[in-house]
Amino acid sequence: MIHFDPNSVKPIYEQIVDQFIKLIGNQVLKPDEQLPSVRELASSVRINPNTIQRAYKLLESRNYIYSVPGKGNFVSPNQTVLSAEISRAEKRFKNSILELKKLGVGNSHIVELTHMTLKGVENHAKNTILE
Amino acid sequence: MIHFDPNSVKPIYEQIVDQFIKLIGNQVLKPDEQLPSVRELASSVRINPNTIQRAYKLLESRNYIYSVPGKGNFVSPNQTVLSAEISRAEKRFKNSILELKKLGVGNSHIVELTHMTLKGVENHAKNTILE
DNA sequence: CCACTGTACTATCTTTAATAGTACGGTTAA
DNA sequence: TTAACCGTACTATTAAAGATAGTACAGTGG
Incomplete structure (x- = not known):
């Protein structure tokens, strides 16, 4: 689902952000759908959880997703993403x-x-x- | 005439660029007027000539000044600056x-x-x- | 309580940006 | 031609920023 090129000039967390933006834009990930957890995604692509967290944080700051501490990260309602x-x-x-x-x-x-x-x-x- | 703060967060060459942009905008430096030479200005503010050159290069790339190798750097015609x-x-x-x-x-x-x-x-x- | 979740903080490593040093080539006038 | 200016190109060094990782702490829900 998510992948990245460690040799790219683009930092890993940005590559991940880009992919999620596309998935959210194409409605492959639907509003309020839960994203893979930081650790789960991190281990599945064999990378440090913190890098995923950074990507998620950026997505959140741009209103693509919202996070609930202790529960997970979720896709924002459509209008939220667009209007932002x-x-x-x-x-x-x-x-x-x-x-x-x-x-x-x-x-x-x-x-x-x-x-x-x-x-x-x-x-x-x-x-x-x-x- | 030109000065800078070595402790500023802003790099020296940018500080210099900003000052020249103002001087050119205010017509204190008039079109085709010659700027101080790289070395002259460098020694007067006690800084490396290359830093001044970098500032001049940036000013040139934005069409504020034009340079003639062997002769010097000169303020661009007014229209050039504005239209750029x-x-x-x-x-x-x-x-x-x-x-x-x-x-x-x-x-x-x-x-x-x-x-x-x-x-x-x-x-x-x-x-x-x-x- | 336990196994999940996100988060905050610090450390390390890499990359990029800024500045400096030096050498080279054009212009002008004696 | 030579000397004293001019800009410019290239490389080295240093400083700052960015990216990633490691570890520890805090919320959630069964």
Whole structure:
């Protein structure tokens, strides 16, 4: 189920995180389903439990899973996962707008740029500096 | 003119980069003006020339300055600096839109979010500037 | 109580980042 | 051409951060 490449440039715990994110995203792991325990998964892939724990901790901090001490780790409700991702993405989006404004890019250009990007238009070779 | 704190968490070359960005942004250093040479600045702040070179290299990669081997480092033309910054910001902006789309956020919501954010900026400005 | 669960803390090892030292190549003017 | 500037490339050393492991402690439920 879970595997990793010890020779990868990517740290093991990240490889594990990536796989769980996919499994959760594809609903292979369903909301409130229990994940393998830290030790169980650790021994099945022959790695230190702490590395698994680190992966789980990261997944929890991103709201993919929630943990109940003494019981186990569980997949978060669907809405939780999505809304957490979206709110992070929205925050980045807002920040990028503020950045543009700070650089003197006019509102109309920002709106235009938004529409172009949504349409998938790549060529926007217009004057970006003047409003 | 240039200074740094060796005990800062921020690496020295970054501290130097930050200062030059400000000086260039404020037009204290004007387009095509020559920067102190790597060795000159290094000895004046008592640091290794290579650290200064690294700062200059970074400034060059971001188009704040351009270098002419054998001659020196010079402030880039104004438009170059601005447009480079803007194009980087635009790229981040576009990526953040694509991220939102990937998460299933609808176009109309993205447009709305854009307007809200732009509005928020204006409101803030109006509150701080007496009108 | 026992066998599970997660968690916190520290230690070690590896990798990366930051800085320094040295040597090389271009430019300019005498 | 030579001397005194300039940037640049390369390698070595040191400092900091990151990844993993080992061990011990705490909650849960039969």
